[in-house]
Amino acid sequence: MNRRKIQILGSGCQKCRKLAEYATQAADELGLDWELEKITDPARIAGFGVMQTPALAVDGVVKLAGHLAGVAELKRLLG
Amino acid sequence: MQTVPSVPSSMQARLRASGPSLIAVAGAVLGLFVYERLPALAAALAAWLPFAPDSRAGAAIGFFLYEVPKVLLLLCAVVFVMGIVRSYCSPERTRALLAGRRGGLGNALAAALGVVTPFCSCSAVPLFIGFLGAGVPLGVTLSFLIAAPMVNEIALGLLFALFGWRIAALYLALGLTVALGAGWIIGRIGMEGSVEDWVRTCPATTAAAGLSGPVGWNAHLGAGSAAVRDIVGRVWPYLLAGIAVGAGIHGYVPTDFMAALMGREAWWSVPLAVALGVPMYSNAAGIVPVVEALLAKGAALGTALAFMMSVVALSLPELVILRKVLKPRLIAVFTGVVATGILLVGYVFNLVL
Known part of the structure; x- marks a missing residue:
């Protein structure tokens, strides 16, 4: 299976940290091979077309923006 | 044997569907x-x-x-x-509505959308870049960014609940006016050059696809x-702290003490309230109970509201965030124009009421 790049977009606020924590938990529960990248540079965040943080992208594709999601929803987005 | 859909389970499903x-x-x-x-x-x-x-x-x-x-x-x-x-609005929808709009109408629309579009100041920078990149003029973008914290939904709702619809409506109208006017002025004096260079060279972005808002009631x-x-x-x-401060004022500050300091007659009270309010930062939820207590002690409504608006709308953390995309000159103009607007609001309130 390909290694997935889980990208967390956000300035490093509390919600972004929570999102990273939940996303890695969801990836582990799915048994994915993953790596985590935290993107805090506003220019790069804007480059994703995202206007609200926290946001989640997988291999460059935005899956979630503007709010936090629970582990269950993240499993659906990552799976 | 035939399976008959059992009545209880379909009722359960309906009950679950209407749970919220x-x-x-x-x-x-x-x-x-x-x-x-x-x-x-x-x-x-x-x-x-x-x-x-x-x-x-x-x-x-x-x-x-x-x-x-x-x-x-x-x-x-x-x-x-x-x-x-x-949940019916999104920044993407707002951006599409505002793209390419110039002049006062664009500022007015931006200010109105700033009130209802979900917005968190930690998203101010990506939102700013996203708006400019899609062709929303600088002044219109700033009208949005001023209205969003200025006409705070918590402040609006609490004012409505505590002081009635007249004061809530005045707050809404004047907040929108300041956002509209400030964005319009900044748009007119042409400060596009005072946006940080890297923002202007950012490639135009399109909305991330595949994100859908909530569907169904x-x-x-x-x-x-x-x-x-x-x-x-x-x-x-913040709310508890605000109410505790309000309670202290309620119990220990003599009646009409505030009339001398923050009353209608003291012309210097509005600028003082704004000057005190800008460096302070609190949540709207924390400041409204303080305003309530100040009013009960004779503070003039315009002065109290000017204080509240400057605490909520202009804060150092917010300016630090905006500094990432705006050059110091534009930050100064932004602060000056918004503070002047709040000042005028304070005087207008004190004159009218």
């Missing part, structure tokens, strides 16, 4: 029931404490015990309704409950 609506109705009924009995409940609770109700400490504690549940209940109701309204109700959990869960310490 049922919970919302039950919450509203319970909240109303408690709200109506609050004065009696707070008085009964205060009677247990060893303070005479007419002493200073007694007055302060009585205020605190009554205000905390009252403001909390009102806040939940307001945030719930706003959460539902906001239950999803919108769910968005309302999520907003209550998120916002009330975040602001309650």
Whole structure:
């Protein structure tokens, strides 16, 4: 299976940290091979077309923006 | 053997589907029931404490015990309704509406959308870049960015609940006017050159595809409950602190003391309130109870509102965030124009009311 790049977009606020924590938990529960990248540079965040943080992208594709999601929803987005 | 769809299970499914609506109705009924009995409940609770109700400490504690549940209940109701309204709006939709709009109409629309579009100041930078990149003019973008914190939904809702619709409507109208005017002025004097260079060279972006908002009435109700959990869960310490300060003012500051300091006659009180308010940062939820107590002690409404607006709309953390995309000159103009607008609002309120 390909290694997935889980990208967390956000300035490093509390919600972004929570999102990273939940996303890695969801990836582990799915048994994915993953790596985590935290993107805090506003220019790069804007480059994703995202206007609200926290946001989640997988291999460059935005899956979630503007709010936090629970582990269950993240499993659906990552799976 | 044939399988017959059993009645109980289909009823269960229907019950589950209408769960959020049922919970919302039950919450509203319970909240109303408690709200109506609050004065009696707070008085009964205060009677247990060893303070005479007419002493200073007694007055302060009585205020605190009554205000905390009252403001909390009102806040939940307001945030719930706003959460539902906001689940119909998104920054992407707002950006599409604003792209390419120039002139006063664009500023007015941006200010109005700033009130209802979900916005968190930690997203100010990506939002700013996203708006400019899609062709929203700088002045129009700034109208949006000023209106969003200035006409704060929590402040609006609490003003409505505590002081009535007239004051809430005045706050809304004047806040929108400041956002509209400030954005329009900055657009007119052509400050595009004062946006940080890297922002202007950012490639134009399109909205991330595949993100959909909530669908169906239950999803919108769910968005309302999520907003209550998120916002009330975040602001309650500010609210308690604000009510504690308000209680202190209520119990210990002599009546009409504020009339001399923040009254209508003291012309310098409005600039002073704004100058004090800008470096201060609090949540709207924390500042409204303070305003309530100040008004009861004779502060003029315009002065109190100017104080509140400058605390909520202009804050150092927000300016630090905006500094990433705006050059110092534009930051200074931005602060100056918004502060002047708030100043005018204060004077207008004091004159009219």
